[in-house]
Amino acid sequence: MDNDFIVKPKMGRMVMLAFLSLVFVLIGLVFLFVQFDGDTVIPKVIGAITVIFFGLCMLYYIKVLMKPEPAVIVTKEGIIDQSSYIRAGLVRWEEIEGIDLISFSGQDYLGIFTFDPDLIIDRSSGFKKMLNRMNTGLLPSQVNIPVKLLNCSMDDLMNAISERWEAAIQNNTTVGQ
Structure with missing residues (x-):
């Protein structure tokens, strides 16, 4: 009973989450760099927030994939x-x-x-x-x-x-x- 119970993360799910994060980063970049008719501030803010948030998520998942630790x-x-x-x-x-x-x-x-x-x-x-x-x-x-x-x-x-x-x-x- 002295043994630790170690649970690893599901690597397939980590790959999927990293990929989805990348997709949202790309969508955020579109909002940042594509010109929209009318108000251009709101799409740029949405794009910046999307790139920052999902970029951080993507970096986290890539780190987990490269250096797996128990979850x-x-x-x-x-x-x-x-x-x-x-x-x-x-x-x-x-x-x-x-x-x-x-x-x-x-x-x-x-x-x-x-x-x-x-x-x-x-x-x-x-x-x-x-x-x-x-x-x-x-x-x-x-x-x-x-x-x-x-x-x-x-x-x-x-x-x-x-x-x-x-x-x-x-x-x-x-x-x-």
């Missing part, structure tokens, strides 16, 4: 989230209040609820802090791991989580006696 690691200390750009890192068992499957906009997430609702926001800085703060307005959990990106079954992941979480609870109870 999620379940250890005896807790859950390490590396599934997205705003990764939470290690969330210790004693920081976790609950774990549940959450649906949002037709996508399922493994939602990790922490006792401190600002735990992940407080750990991040800069742009990631802003994105984490925006995430709290969308979903009730503090850590949200997209299930579609994980290369394992949800049953296997939930079993690994419950085994290690229960062991951690038992170890803390034994140590306190």
